[in-house]
Amino acid sequence: MRYDFKEIEAKWQKIWAEKNAFAATDDYSKPKYYALVEFPYPSGQGLHVGHPRSYTALDIVARKRRMQGYNVLYPMGWDAFGLPTENYAIKNHIHPEIVTKNNVAHFKAQLQALGLSFDWNCEVNTTDPDYYKWTQWIFLQLFKHGLAYKKEMAVNWCTSCKVVLANEEVVGGVCERCGGEVIRKVKSQWMLKITEYAQRLIDDLDTVDYIDRVKVSQKNWIGRSTGAEVDFGTTAGDTLTIFTTRPDTLYGVTYMVMSPEHPFLEKWADKLSNIDAVRAYREEAAHKSDFERSELNKEKTGVRLEGVEAVNPVNNTRIPIFVSDYVLMSYGTGAIMAVPGHDTRDWEFARKFDLPIIEVVKGGDVEKEAFVDCATGILVNSGILNGLPVDEAKKKITETLAARGIAREKVNYKLRDWVFSRQRYWGEPIPIICCDHCGYVPLDESELPLKLPEVKSYEPTADGESPLAHLDEWVNVTCPKCGRPARRETDTMPQWAGSSWYFLRYIAPHCDTAIAPKEALDYWMPVDWYNGGMEHTTLHLLYSRFWHKFLYDIGVVSCPEPYAKRTSHGMILGENGEKMSKSRGNVVNPDDIVNEYGADTLRLYEMFVGDFEKAAPWNTSSIKGCKRFLERIWGLQDILVDGEGYSPALENAVHRTIRKVSEDIEALKYNTAIAAMMALLNDIADQKQITRGELRTLIILLNPFAPHLTEELWQVCGFEGMVYQQKWPEFDPAKCVEESVEIAVQVSGKLRGRALVPANCGNETMLAAARAVPEVAAAIEGKAIVKEIVVPGKLVNIVAK
Template identity: 65%
Template structure:
């Protein structure tokens, strides 16, 4: 009987839909499990073969948990607002809503064809007004608590998308999405005060089961630094405040650098003799992105401020002040003290402009050949702290600085507040109105959702305003507070808004009274296991943790963290080991693989291809190998006995396989779990027959990976019910202990053969077995045994001479 995958897979997908086999129950008495995958942006290109990798991994976990008796919430939705859809709509003169609807339909068909066990009754869409009503509600709560505010600032401006970008959306100096140049532009923007949560976003990581590289990226992005803010007097009276983590090196500060945008330039314009030169440099800096300005390996540029100097508060010497584009107004105070003897960037700048370099930490003298910041050593040329080691010197100088009111201890962060405005159409309207009398006022909750109006053109405007800015009928309104004239905010929210809380909506997706019922949240939250791409570690993951902590603070969610466990997967590359892209011609369409080999083959291959956390190249030959494994599995039905007990010769192997597969599914080792099942299949094939019990256990173990073929075989053999209704097999701990082992035999430390011996065999038994082996005899004949080293169950080493 032939394994006809297309017919069989469609059959079981229809049955699962009809029976609602994967529906999460509102039975809060059962043990729950909530695995989550990042919901996709539904593009017109549909799924690529990289998408099924994380979805299948968590699908395996979800299916296993159901077989273990859990009430499982495994869901899917659509992160559907954003620039790609809007840009496509502009190009093709079609409404973004229509584009989104078509893209979602396509994605959903593809996901269903893969046999994912999603509960489709809980599907969500960030562009649905019933969903973004609650995104707007959360924004209003942030505004009411002072965590959403508007600020005139220089923003990252994408010259192609014509939209402001958060710092996180600028990668390598260009727009993360389109690759175009990013410049600075002054704009009034809505901001979210994520910095108010910076400490908690770091400290609470210690309680979470996140893979280490995820924790590290979060910590590094937030960038908590402990140091001091120190005031430098100037010759014009104004004090320049700097932040430094190394107050012990203050005696080595031989010049200062301020941002080209620093307001002191304008304040003391009349005292500055080269003001025009400074303004020219400021304009050059304005055209660069923050990445370009702070890139470590770039040539150092700057202009000295002529007519104004600073005064080192410890040496009381006048030192020059420079402007340079590597100092940003958006980080710290916009000014730094430069210690070229012990900071690589300052040293390079000092060398470029022939500025003084003073060593203040012994052993930290810089050279052209090698340079590192000095984290330890003995202080020199520093009268108050000479002879002290760095840590002691830091404390001593900090006490002195504070007691003399020169500065204060301070914790600083690299993290900036979140730029939350987009001057585009396809996003959630910001639910605020501006009144001349009352200022910014939230739209009443009873009027939510504030829906997007129809517009004739979605084109971004050249002046940087949203397409909504010309819709006076929609903009003009009344103030909810005083009843006077007001106008709506025309900026929309960024794509990150809807994805910052979607996991909560899955718990209760049809609620029109709250974003989710508290009983549902108390039962389902937190998410037990969340898998997503490493590229979202400093974007979505950070933002969603911030939103969740805020919702916890106002009492509408039950946990301070949204996710207990976070893992990440590697990409699937092209067969040439390059990232898949249309331009490289190496994209693999999953539809073609499913048609040719079947969804179960694709699922099996993507889990067997290699270490789940690492990127791997696609291999057509390996796909074919996985299909052969399923064909051999199908043929097991030909050699069955009616015995409902394990085959005596296979019992130990089956229990070992249950243990191996159970453990590997929990630790992302899907490839080795599948290898264990392949090995068991080989053992089955060595038998003239296997029992119905042997096959039953094998099908349940394989089901999470290959659900269609296992359900069909289950039904064909005549087992009762469906595989999805069964219980996960339990291994007998006594039957997984090896009674005999294959042990290496070494002669003078080199392996020369093996023996099979009981795990508790004696040295005498090992000696007798080894010396009867012809391979071993070649190395012992005519030689004297000097010593025998024997570790039961591990190793036998014979030392000879002669």
């Protein structure tokens, strides 16, 4: 019988949908398992072949868990607000809502064609008012608890899109999306105080099962450092406060640097003879992103302040102050002390501007930038600190200056508060009323959702305000607090908003009285396994962990962390080994692969292509090999014989395969799990027959990988029920022992051959087998045996001379 994948896959997708086969239940007496993948942004291009890699990986876990008796929640939804849709709508004169609806329909059809066992009853869409009602509700709780506030700040401003951009959206000084010029501009922005949770976001990483590189990326972004705040006096009479992790090097400070945006510069304008040069430099810096400004290898630039100097508090020495763009107002205090004797960037700056360089930690040659390891050295040229090791010097100088009231211990974080405003249309309206008398007043929760109004144009205004700002009827309201005329907030939320809590709404997407019922939240949370791309393991994970912790603090959820386990997958590259892109002409459309080879083949291939956590190039010949494997599985019905058990010839091989596939799924080693099933298929081919019991087990093991073929083969062979309803097979450890193993044989450390020995045999048996290898016998003939090294089950090394 021919394997007609098109007919078979359409048939089973229809059956699963009719039976609501993969829906989670409300039976809270069963053990639960919540498997989660990052929901996609439904772009007009549809799925790319990278999407199925993540989705199939967790689909395999979800299918296995159902067979193990768990109540499984494996949902899918749409992260559908955002600038790309809005830009497309503007260009093509189509409402963003229509664009989103069409894109979602296309994505959903593609996902369903892959046979993924999503519970479509739980589908969510961030643009649905019934969804963003609760996004707005969370914002209101943050506002009421003092964690949402408005602030004047310098932002990245795209002169073409006329919107604020995050640092990562600025590449080479231009907008990543449109290529327009990006400048720095001061705007009033809504902020979320994620910094209040900085330490908890670090500490609680010890309570979750995240792969190491994810934890490292989180900790690096938060950037915790311990040190001291130190006050430097100035000749202008003001105090310039800095944060340093190395107060022990204060005697080596020979100049200071301020951010071009530091407010003291305008305060000192009448004292600075070169204020025009300072302002011109500030304007130049406004055209650079924070990332470009802090790039370590960039040319050092700056302007020395003529008219104001700083005073080093440890020796009362006057030192110059510079303005330089590598100091950011958004980090620390917006000013730094410079120790060119022991910092590369400070050294380069000092050399360019001919500034003194003083060694204060013994060793090296500061004139040649040959620095000592200044974390462990001894202090020199440092007055009261001379002769002290670094740790003792840090403590002594901090205590000494603290006693004078000009220093204090301080923990600092690189993490900045979250900029939460966007001056655009396609986002969640911020539910705040702006009143001249009462300030910012929260909308009453009974009025949620505050829906997006219809607009004629989605273009941001010429002055950079949201299109909502021109809707007088919508904007002009009465203050709920004092009853006077007021205005709605016209900024909208960023795309990050809806994706920061979507995993909670999956639990009860139609609940209209809460995010989800408390009982349901307590049962399903935390997410047991969350998989997604490495590009989202920093900001998305931080933002969603922050929101979840806040909801935990106010009693909405009962667990402090949203995800118990987090893994990330590698990208699928083009056949040329480069990242897929239209410009490179190496994009592979999953629709084409499904049409030519079938969904099961695509699923199997993406799991077999290589190490799941690493990038892997697309390989057309390999996908053909996966199709041949499935065709061979399909052909097993032709050699099927009676017998519910395992034949003596295959019994151990079957048990070993059960163990291998079961363990490898949990370790994301899908390629070796598939290889184990391929090896079992070869063993079956050698026997030229397969019992019903053996076929039954093999079908169940393969089902999470190739669900359509296995369901059809199950039915054709007359097994009862359906595969997804079966119990996952168990293995007998006693029957997993290899009858023989291959060992490597070395002579004086050089590989000379290999030998087969009985599994778990003794050292003498291994040595006898090793000496019997012809190449070994020849290599040791006539030589004295110095020693014999045996690694049980793996290696024999005979050292001879």
